[in-house]
Amino acid sequence: MNIFHNISESEKHLLYKCVKAVLKNYQNGEIIFSADENIDSVGYVIEGNIELTKNDYNGNEILLTRISKGETFAETFVCAGAKSIVQAKAIDNTKVLFLNLNNILNICPQNCIFHKKLLENLIKIIAQKNLFLQDRLEMFSHKILKERILYLLTKYKSADSSVFEIPYTREQMAKYLGVNRSALSKELAKLKAEKLLDFHKNSFKLFVNKTSQEF
Amino acid sequence: MNIFHNISESEKHLLYKCVKAVLKNYQNGEIIFSADENIDSVGYVIEGNIELTKNDYNGNEILLTRISKGETFAETFVCAGAKSIVQAKAIDNTKVLFLNLNNILNICPQNCIFHKKLLENLIKIIAQKNLFLQDRLEMFSHKILKERILYLLTKYKSADSSVFEIPYTREQMAKYLGVNRSALSKELAKLKAEKLLDFHKNSFKLFVNKTSQEF
DNA sequence: AAAAGTCTGTTGCAATTGCAACGAAATTAT
DNA sequence: ATAATTTCGTTGCAATTGCAACAGACTTTT
Numbered sequence A, B: 001m002n003i004f005h006n007i008s009e010s011e012k013h014l015l016y017k018c019v020k021a022v023l024k025n026y027q028n029g030e031i032i033f034s035a036d037e038n039i040d041s042v043g044y045v046i047e048g049n050i051e052l053t054k055n056d057y058n059g060n061e062i063l064l065t066r067i068s069k070g071e072t073f074a075e076t077f078v079c080a081g082a083k084s085i086v087q088a089k090a091i092d093n094t095k096v097l098f099l100n101l102n103n104i105l106n107i108c109p110q111n112c113i114f115h116k117k118l119l120e121n122l123i124k125i126i127a128q129k130n131l132f133l134q135d136r137l138e139m140f141s142h143k144i145l146k147e148r149i150l151y152l153l154t155k156y157k158s159a160d161s162s163v164f165e166i167p168y169t170r171e172q173m174a175k176y177l178g179v180n181r182s183a184l185s186k187e188l189a190k191l192k193a194e195k196l197l198d199f200h201k202n203s204f205k206l207f208v209n210k211t212s213q214e215f
Numbered sequence C: 001a002a003a004a005g006t007c008t009g010t011t012g013c014a015a016t017t018g019c020a021a022c023g024a025a026a027t028t029a030t
Numbered sequence D: 001a002t003a004a005t006t007t008c009g010t011t012g013c014a015a016t017t018g019c020a021a022c023a024g025a026c027t028t029t030t
Helices: A009-018 A077-080 A102-107 A113-141 A144-156 A169-179 A183-193 B007-020 B074-080 B099-107 B115-139 B145-156 B170-177 B183-195
Strands: A024-025 A029-033 A040-048 A049-055 A061-066 A087-090 A094-100 A199-200 A203-207 B022-027 B030-035 B041-047 B047-056 B061-068 B087-090 B094-099 B198-199 B204-208
Touching: A024 A183, A040 A049, A040 A061, A040 A077, A040 A087, A049 B061, A061 B030, A061 B061, A077 A113, A077 B115, A094 A102, A113 A144, A113 B074, A113 B099, A144 A169, A144 A183, A144 A199, A144 A203, A169 A183, A183 A199, A199 B198, A203 B061, B041 B047, B041 B061, B041 B074, B041 B099, B047 B094, B047 B170, B061 B115, B074 B115, B099 B115, B145 B183, B145 B204, B170 B183, B183 B198
Parallel strands: none
Antiparallel strands: A024 A094, A029 A087, A040 A094, A049 A061, A049 A087, A199 A203, B022 B094, B030 B087, B041 B094, B047 B061, B047 B087, B198 B204
């Protein structure tokens, strides 16, 4: 989701003034901010690309994610009132727009509608990331592969004993589940033998007994 | 964090009118909302307790979390514009205040300060939950116990080869790391033998070579 | 100080998953 | 249609972690 969703180009430019947005240019390789810095502004990539990295216990730089044009970054810790925990580095010649959180929150006296939209979008971005993280975490909270598989399939199943598809190849499915691909195939074959499910490629069918609900 | 943080009792009551807050009473056991419902209001527990549950693939009700007095719930999917994915049930006689998201976002014409504070607090709640989830997820992304341990310890270490404490007993540490306690003790003993770290109870000392940083 | 209770380390064995290699099936390119 | 490429299932073995049981260390209670 774009933080300027539903805001037209002309409104955008009014908004820039309204929230005193700051545009900065970075050379390829330039550090935008480091881990442990106090940041007060949400970043928005106008042009170029950014990498968010973190140092592990050995000092190795670990790539967390890439941010590209139209995406927002730094919003989590800025809005949480916390220090940065990641480093942001331009990996192209990059233009970043900084939106100061306080200015976003201080609805301007004019009470402009697009200002409200910006706020709404910002909240939505954070909340949606939250949903994404919650799903991943719930998946990981299942310790056994069988349960992880059923957790995933339950998300996509339409109605019992009818076929549905999942948007993953077997390799992607294994990655989502955080396990080895062949271990996944092995377990799927086992579950098929147990008649808990049937599948072919990315089409699945669940035969789950709902006895616990029938009483 | 309380969504009314920094808002006085008197301001609170003005705010209730301003955002048209709705107070509802629930009997012990009463369903507040079900999974798959469309909700437009953030919940705030004034009195009593709530359980958020989810049905697993077998239809078993799984307890996700308990919400008690002063806590906010439903904010994630309301702000994400998504359907509820959980069921909320009162487990006491419970008073819940519902704050409609649109009303929170529509800063009132009077432009009252506490309205802005409410918004700020809401964002902070979501963003902080985000940070929490990110940490858990990053931990789980390490597949090997050794890496999980070092991830945890790196978070708490002050300076190299100096002693620091972690706020967990061994049992809690194992739970945080998502592994069996005795497996954790085993691995800690191994890492101690490898001279990567030293420890006694919840006091630790890291001997991590930073060679990769020294070049 | 002794006793009871809790926390932690250790051990052996079981269960689960990772890994690598290969062949079959399915898809895409020629 | 054939060949090349990718995806998937299978297998055997290795590595990791779970589990249960017990003993020692540490804490709290009496």
